[in-house]
Structure formats: structure tokens, C-alpha cells
Amino acid sequence: MKPFDYVKPASVAEAIRMAGEPGSAILAGGTNMLDLMKVGATQPDRLVDISRLPGLDRIEWRNDGSVRIGALVRNSDLAYDDRFAKHFPAVAEALLSGASAQLRNVATVGGNLMQKTRCAYFQDKGSACNRREPGSGCDALHGENRLHAVIGWSDQCIATHPSDFCVPLAALDAVVEVEGPEGQRTIPLEMLHLLPGNAPEQQTALQPGELIVAVTLPAEASSFSSHARYLKLRERTSYAFAVVSAASLLTIESGVITEARIALGAVAAKPWRAKEAEAALQGVAPSPEAFVRAAELALAEAKPSGDNAFKIELARRILVRALTLASEGTPAEMPALPGSVLSAHTGANHVA
Ligand code: SF4
Numbered sequence: 001m002k003p004f005d006y007v008k009p010a011s012v013a014e015a016i017r018m019a020g021e022p023g024s025a026i027l028a029g030g031t032n033m034l035d036l037m038k039v040g041a042t043q044p045d046r047l048v049d050i051s052r053l054p055g056l057d058r059i060e061w062r063n064d065g066s067v068r069i070g071a072l073v074r075n076s077d078l079a080y081d082d083r084f085a086k087h088f089p090a091v092a093e094a095l096l097s098g099a100s101a102q103l104r105n106v107a108t109v110g111g112n113l114m115q116k117t118r119c120a121y122f123q124d125k126g127s128a129c130n131r132r133e134p135g136s137g138c139d140a141l142h143g144e145n146r147l148h149a150v151i152g153w154s155d156q157c158i159a160t161h162p163s164d165f166c167v168p169l170a171a172l173d174a175v176v177e178v179e180g181p182e183g184q185r186t187i188p189l190e191m192l193h194l195l196p197g198n199a200p201e202q203q204t205a206l207q208p209g210e211l212i213v214a215v216t217l218p219a220e221a222s223s224f225s226s227h228a229r230y231l232k233l234r235e236r237t238s239y240a241f242a243v244v245s246a247a248s249l250l251t252i253e254s255g256v257i258t259e260a261r262i263a264l265g266a267v268a269a270k271p272w273r274a275k276e277a278e279a280a281l282q283g284v285a286p287s288p289e290a291f292v293r294a295a296e297l298a299l300a301e302a303k304p305s306g307d308n309a310f311k312i313e314l315a316r317r318i319l320v321r322a323l324t325l326a327s328e329g330t331p332a333e334m335p336a337l338p339g340s341v342l343s344a345h346t347g348a349n350h351v352a
Contacts, residue, residue: 005045006046008049009050010053018046024045025047027051028050028072028110029051029074032114036123041123041124042116051108056070058070059073069109069214070213071110073109075109078095079095088217088221088225088228089225090172091230093338094164094339097232098165110212114204131203132201138158140158141305146311147243151268152195152270152301160269161266161271166270168230169215170247170263171261171271172218173220173221175188175216176214177212177215178212181209193269200269223251227249227330228247229248230246230322230338231340243311245265246262247261248326256283257286257290260277262274262277267299274297276297276298291324294323295316295317295323296316299319321341
């Protein structure tokens with residue numbers, strides 16, 4: 001591993017100043033950053049350790065019903081917060097379907113948002129990768145690409161974003177709070193991650209030196225709590241990234257869907273919000289036909305980037321299933337295998 005400096009700022013202001021210096025990288029839980037450093041895919045000159053910064057590890061409920069989640073809140077602490085899980089069950093389900101219990105105990109909210117693609121070529125210094133080294137090419141285009149993107153990709157990069165957590169956050173209009181050299185600003189989570197276009201190395205909308213300090217869910221987001229599911233299809237039952245995933249959130253009154261929120265995971269370089277599908281469900285009764293139609297709309301732009309046409313049909317089917325389960329109601333208890341299509345039955349035991 002390349003030698004690097006290690007600094008530990010005492011305040012957000014100090015962290016921003018340090019992070020703005022060329023060659024710096026931010027360290028929080030380190031579950032992704034340290035792996036990338038070990039294989040040489042990331043080689044910072046300086047690690048800015050923000051893991052003990054005061055004030056960023058709180059879940060704050062505001063009087064208007066919104067909730068502000070500090071960037072250093074651990075994934076497991078958020079998922080097991082009773083009030084949070086009750087108001088935002090699909091977010092808790094997504095969090096608990098990610099990684100392993102040990103990793104969730106360490107990984108942070110901000111780090112989850114900022115994690116890098118798990119494209120194997122990105123992590124292999126010997127491979128061409130425009131995202132890691134601009135202009136070098138993309139070995140995934142003609143390589144092993146069955147898990148790569150089917151929406152929003154370019155011939156410069158076909159990687160996907162690996163987060164489960166970000167998928168329901170995008171559906172629920174979460175907002176990212178950022179502080180940087182120019183002050184504070186907010187970014188809709190849906191706008192945080194960038195599609196590759198001609199500059200896949202620009203993975204997020206953050207500017208140099210900017211730091212995520214919190215994520216906010218608006219009060220309206222909890223109105224979906226009675227009909228909210230996150231489903232994730234993976235190649236083994238746990239501790240695996242999604243092949244495809246779907247967050248499905250509905251409000252239903254008198255047998256009619258009054259509002260729908262849908263986002264897909266592992267299909268693009270960002271969590272993919274499906275607004276046309278959402279609009280098609282508004283004002284209709286839940287039915288297999290309505291859900292199939294919504295899934296067709298959600299994947300209307302999809303096209304294979306390689307040996308992955310199967311993901312398009314898989315994503316349609318996962319979305320239909322997620323919508324069906326959401327329409328039946330959020331389980332009173334978290335499924336034994338959160339997010340898993342194998343634990344679709346309601347009433348399964350919660351495993352803490
Ligand atoms: Fe790199 Fe993107 Fe190509 Fe993967 S898909 S090798 S991350 S440019």
C-alpha cells in the first residue's frame with residue numbers, strides 16, 4: 001500500500017479545510033475506502049479521519065415530522081432505531097439487507113452514500129477503467145459484465161451504484177446536507193450520484209472539499225409507512241450486492257393507490273427513480289395488471305450494456321413483486337431475511 005498521512009480534524013470546519021487539500025480522502029467507517037486502498041484502486045496522500053467528529057452521529061426528529069440523520073450514524077444504529085424503522089420501514093429493510101452485521105455496525109450513513117462501484121475492473125489496477133483513470137478505457141465493456149448497468153450507461157462506463165440504502169432514500173425524496181469551502185448547501189439525493197456520460201470519474205455532485213454532514217427525510221416520507229417494501233435479488237441469500245433491487249412505497253385509500261414511489265437499485269450508476277411508473281399507479285386499484293404496466297414503464301429505457309439483458313426482465317419481476325407485497329401492507333415485524341425475495345411472507349420473525 002502506498003504510504004499516506006493520517007490526520008484527525010477536531011471540527012467540521014477543520015475537516016473541510018483538510019479535505020480540500022489535493023490528494024486528500026475522507027475516512028469514516030472505512031469499510032469501502034480501506035479495501036480500495038489495499039488493492040491500490042485508491043491511493044490518497046492523506047486520510048482525513050472524520051469518524052469522531054462531534055455532532056454528526058445523531059438522529060434528530062424535527063417538529064415538522066422530518067428526520068435529520070447525521071452522516072456518522074452507523075447503518076445498524078439507524079436500522080434498529082424503533083422510531084425510524086416504524087416511520088421508514090423500507091429504509092430499515094434496505095439497510096439490513098446490505099453487507100454483514102459486522103460491516104453494518106461500522107459503516108456510516110455518509111459512507112454508504114459515497115461508496116464506490118463494485119465493478120471488478122475498477123478495483124483491479126491492472127485493468128483499464130475510465131472511472132479510476134480517466135481516458136484509459138473500460139475493460140468491462142467487453143469483459144465480465146453480467147451485473148453491470150442496463151439504464152443510463154455510456155460507452156465510457158457501465159458500472160452500477162451498489163447501495164441498498166440509497167434506493168428507498170431516492171424514492172422518498174431524501175435530501176443530502178453538505179458543507180464545504182463555499183458554505184452549506186443541500187442536494188436532493190436523486191441528484192447526488194451522476195450518470196457516467198463522458199466523465200465517469202465524476203461520481204457525485206460533491207465539489208472538492210465538500211463533506212456530507214446529514215441526510216434528511218421529509219415528513220411526507222412517513223406517509224408510506226403502511227405500504228413500504230424493499231426487495232433485493234442477490235446471488236446468495238446474504239452478504240452480497242444486489243443483482244437488481246426495488247423500493248416500492250404506496251399510499252392506499254379506499255382501495256385506490258393515491259400515491260406511489262418507486263426506485264430501482266443496481267440497474268444504473270445511481271438509484272433509479274421511476275416517476276412515469278409512479279404516475280401510472282396514481283388513482284388506480286392495486287392489481288397485477290397495474291403493477292406489470294408500472295414495471296414496463298420503469299424499465300422502458302433499459303438496454304443491455306453487455307451480457308446482462310436478463311437483468312431487465314429480472315428488474316421488472318422484482319418490481320412487480322415489491323409492488324404486490326407493498327400493496328398487501330408492511331409486515332408488522334421485519335422479515336427474517338430483510339430485503340430478500342425468499343422472505344416475502346409477512347409475519348416472519350425479526351432477527352436482531
Ligand atoms: Fe471502470 Fe466503469 Fe468500465 Fe467498470 S464499467 S471498468 S468502473 S469505466
